[in-house]
Amino acid sequence: MKFSKRTLWRLKNKNKKLKPNKYKKLKRDSLRGSVKGTLERPRLSVYRSNENIYAQIIDDTTSTTLVACSTLDRDIKLDSTNGRTCDASRRMGEKLAELSLKKNITKIVFDRGPYIYHGRIKALADGARAGGLQF
The missing domain is CATH 3.30.420.100 (Nucleotidyltransferase; domain 5)
Structure with a gap:
């Protein structure tokens, strides 16, 4: 699953249930999708x-x-x-x-x-x- 930066920030700011480790994993997977x-x-x-x-x-x-x-x-x-x-x-x-x-x-x-x-x-x-x- 690949997310844009804007979507990641929205998830981080709006959804308080999103744990820091989950956000980190989403961010990492977003980069690794292209590498x-x-x-x-x-x-x-x-x-x-x-x-x-x-x-x-x-x-x-x-x-x-x-x-x-x-x-x-x-x-x-x-x-x-x-x-x-x-x-x-x-x-x-x-x-x-x-x-x-x-x-x-x-x-x-x-x-x-x-x-x-x-x-x-x-x-x-x-x-x-x-x-x-x-x-």
Whole structure:
């Protein structure tokens, strides 16, 4: 089900019974309706929690995860004190690009999920671009 921004705001403002998680799911599904990964251009999916950030490169045609990385990985965890910083997200994006280039993945489609393109999400995308991935 794909909703426009205006419809999502109407649902959020008018319908007080709509829980925040339900609104978040509607928002995410609205974006994911237009973003699909193929074998030539897999999808880079991002999940952000309060403590860490996780990313994986997915081929939607076969529903398989090709590469996965997070701020809990040993290399990134040793460099930073916590996974909440933009610097840790940037390093993780570079690491993800390095892992994907080993598997001959150069072009991807960026799926930010329900998160706005700002802060840690933007730092991750910039790190992946700096590592050699093309969006």
